[in-house]
Amino acid sequence: MKSVEEVKKTFDYLFSEIDKVIVGQKEMLHQMIIGLFCDSHVLLEGYPGLAKTLSVKTLAQLIDLKFSRIQNTPDLLPSDITGTYIIEESTQGKRTFKFQPGPVFANVVLADEINRSTPKTQSALLEAMQEKQVTVGNNTFKLDEPFFVIATQNPIEQEGTYPLPEAQSDRFLLKVKAQYPTFDEELEIVDRFADVIKKPTLKPVLNRETMMYLQTLTRQVPIANDLKQYAVRIVNTTRTKKDLIEYGASPRASIGLILASKARALLEGRKYVSKEDINTLALPVLRHRIVMHFESERQGLSEDDVIKQLLK
């Protein structure tokens, strides 16, 4: 891949490949790739049956990265994620402890229903997300790069769940909402999956090196000073709008918003960030980073409604 124009062509092809498996959910897929470009993580929220898991698996297959899946349950232990030492007996009968890496040792990790695991287990994963390393016992293990976690959670069925604390959800660059398909899309889903299922053959479009190069390229995308100020002003307003937001977003949100906007620009084949990138990504970047004021909740406003008010 030699130029920004080629990035667009490549990703157009990638999306055409995804279309063979997934119907619709374009925005969700775009934002997942943005998270990947930014070398960060994405929290997917949506009702069951909206192709969240399938999307992640398809993406991992197309990017030719090592994929693993963690199905979070209340009895899941941190060691189930990070890995643990097991006793291994040699041919001479000598017993030694050998580290057995957990599912976190992959490039793309799908943490399904993350809010179902206990806070302790969640912390183990979130530490790996932040530090990109895992400490088991006295040993620290570096995680493979790129390391990308896509966690999913269900907005309903809150019983027996452990919602992610704000401080921890802040580590996800984007909170992406999976939307219901349109009527036509749903019709196509029915046609595609209710008949005899033909498993499409997917060829990897990108490899690990290309992905790393794209992550470097993302940070190189320039942004105009006034747009940089605009992005920071949006995040800053979340802290000053006390009538709507009780706790605003951290500076990590400003970094995330600009970085995500750069990634979107690259994905669109642009060499500069536009205001539209910032406006589009303000919702997924900020929606999980603000704590709503009681008054705005009483008015029935959602996080998205409040952020849209800030963007006006």
Next chain:
Amino acid sequence: MKPIGKALLELRTVMLGIGLFNSGIDSMVILLFSLLGLALFGLPWEIALIPFCAYFFIHTRKMLKVLGYSDVESRVPQLREALRTAADNLGGDNEVVRSLHDEVLQKMRLIQTSAFIGFGKVTRQLLVISLLCFAVITVSALDIKFVDGTDILGKAGLWAGGGFLTDGDGKETSLWGKLGRRYEGPGQRMEVNLIDERDLYGNATVIELGTDELNLELNPGGTGVKIGEVKPPESRQFSDQPTTSDISATSDSTYSEEIPKEYQSIVRNYFQSIPK
């Protein structure tokens, strides 16, 4: 300097020129409007320079604020957000920034000076300027005035005439309003519009020069001839008969009778001596 830096500098220079041109045209309209108004109200034309300068200053300042890369982008959509990003990242040196600079440099060819000049607006302005020029000339030539503003203001005490001369006693004498400056001695050139001063021989126009020399220069434009009142030359009839060449005086008997006898011979001799 990088080629993109040079191109951006050139763009800014051109935009500055366009801004000044637009300000100049707008200010000219204001100047002519003011001149027309002042002429109609019989006020000195110099007052028109005040709104002209004020408008030019304010307009230029406003134009310079508005005329930025965003303005160029709004007129050339192909450069939308790219131009200012390139300008803000002139010092950047990486693959994407270099590529952006090349792209912007290519697209800058699409910028046309005509995009910044509203030809419709300029045409309308030029038309207004022409009409105003014509109106100002007509009003001045025909000496059309609604009121004599200088006179009214002078009487109301709001217009002190603008200039003063000091007489021999150190007392200030008001000169004509249009003089507008102090007499400072010989050699000074002073312009006086004699047409507007009806009391030329009145006290207001008397200047104590003492032994100083006063150089008066009549404004060729201010001849006082009112074009509308010029009549064709009248033809006059003169007598064809030549005038008397021989003139003599004789005494009159009636006249002589009233003269005392002792003086009659003297008077007669006097009249007889006249033809000689």
